[in-house]
Amino acid sequence: MAPARHGIPVEGAEDLQGDETMSNDLYGLSRVVGEKGVLPQRARKLDPSLPCRDTEMLIDVESLNIDAASFKQIKGEVGGDPARIGERIQEIVRERGKMQNPVTGSGGMLIGRVKEIGAKHPAREQLQVGDRIATLVSLTLTPLVIEEVKAVHVDIDRVDIRGHALLFSSGIYAKLPSDIPDTLALAALDVCGAPALVARYVKPGMTVAVLGAGKSGALCLAQARRNLESRGKLIALDVSQPALDVLSSMGLCDVALKVDATQGVDVMEAVSQATQGQLCDLVVNCASVGNTEMATILSVKDGGTAIFFSMATSFTTAALGAEGVGKDVTMLVGNGFVPGHASLTLALLRTEPALLQLFATRYV
Known part of the structure; x- marks a missing residue:
């Protein structure tokens, strides 16, 4: 057997259940049933x-x-x-x-x-x-x-x-953590890649929209507000008016738009009106339903960025949809891992009392 890199044999590995492989199995290939070389x-x-x-x-x-x-x-x-x-x-x-x-x-x-x-x-x-x-x-x-x-x-x-x-x-x-109840920590850590990626891409002066008022949406809004440093515009979009009212009362958005994200053109028109026709530099999709790709893409200005954190996203639909409407948009897939994401998210809860209270209300 050839030498292994990162714990995985690189050539001639005939038996993934062998003792040597199992003792060097960084990615868990030996746990895969009946599909040689397939990751878990x-x-x-x-x-x-x-x-x-x-x-x-x-x-x-x-x-x-x-x-x-x-x-x-x-x-x-x-x-x-x-x-x-x-x-x-x-x-x-x-x-x-x-x-x-x-x-x-x-x-x-x-x-x-x-x-x-x-x-x-x-x-x-x-x-x-x-x-x-x-x-x-x-x-x-x-x-x-x-x-x-x-x-x-x-x-x-x-x-x-x-x-x-x-x-x-x-x-x-x-x-x-010992200072945050388990249920709150679990809810936040489940989506901690989202605010961490927002922290990487949001800059002061941007117009940013977050689609979805759930836990990932709230965390993304909180992080975006920090990154904007009171320069720019922050828009929350959701189908639930009560959820939007909560985010507005917490100061997590400048504008709250009640929209059905499956209706892409309607969402674009609402965002266009809220931005005086400029649309957004960055739109973050945290929706938990399908068919929201075009609402995201149409709300981004040419040259802007869309980040998809929703597991309901069809990336084929997003890619072909952007092409179909001639939209020059950079599309990112939030993969859930950003270095330091857990610490960043827990710090948001510790330093944002209203956000912590929101999570306590929703997730206990």
């Missing part, structure tokens, strides 16, 4: 069986925070009944060895307690058995077993369970 996120099925291997961390799982688009789809599929939602999630995990919605392709994240740390896992230097953590990689690539669904919290997309998960050496995580 794209795999049809993972093997979540014990024991924990040298490059893995074993977690006693307490709660799953299901991606908003995924939870919405499952809720609609089973008619909104909490028990049936839990059954459907268990069914997916039994079938796939991970939580990956077959319709949306998305997963979520989890919180739990460290039970075991493999001898070659880098977390041995930072964590101890018993520490409580939130994983910051998707459930779509996390081997998972659900032994029992304890509760389904329909209003906050969370499922409390008894079970275990395995985190690969490449998997990022955050130790749960």
Whole structure:
């Protein structure tokens, strides 16, 4: 076998279940069932069986925070009944060895307690058995077993369970803070890549719009307001007037527009009116429903930027849609990871009392 780079054999690897491979498996290829060379996120099925291997961390799982688009789809599929939602999630995990919605392709994240740390896992230097953590990689690539669904919290997309998960050496995580309640920390860390990417791209003087008034939208608005430094314009867009009223009362936006984001032309006209025809330098899509790509693209001025954080986004639709309307727009996919994203997001909650209160109201 040829030498390995980053823990993965580069040539002649005939047996991904071999002892040498398993002991150097940074990305979890040895957990993929029946698809040689496929990474866990794209795999049809993972093997979540014990024991924990040298490059893995074993977690006693307490709660799953299901991606908003995924939870919405499952809720609609089973008619909104909490028990049936839990059954459907268990069914997916039994079938796939991970939580990956077959319709949306998305997963979520989890919180739990460290039970075991493999001898070659880098977390041995930072964590101890018993520490409580939130994983910051998707459930779509996390081997998972659900032994029992304890509760389904329909209003906050969370499922409390008894079970275990395995985190690969490449998997990022955050130790749960002692000064913020778990449910709040979980809700914020679930979307912490969004405000961190906003921090990278928003500059003073910009006109910025955030589509969606949920947790990621609120965090993005809070970070954008900081970056704008009182220079520029900040617009919140959502279909819910009460949600917009809350954001306005907190001072998280200069303009709040009640719009149906599936109606792209209507949204563009509302944004155009609010910006005196200039449109936006940057639009951040945090919507949890599909068919919002064109509302995002049409609201951006030529030469502007669109960031898609919604897992309901069709990137084919976005690319062909921008081409079809002749819009020169840079489109970014928020991949959920930005260096320092967990610390940045928790700092927003600590230093923005109104934002912390909003999360406490919505997610406890």
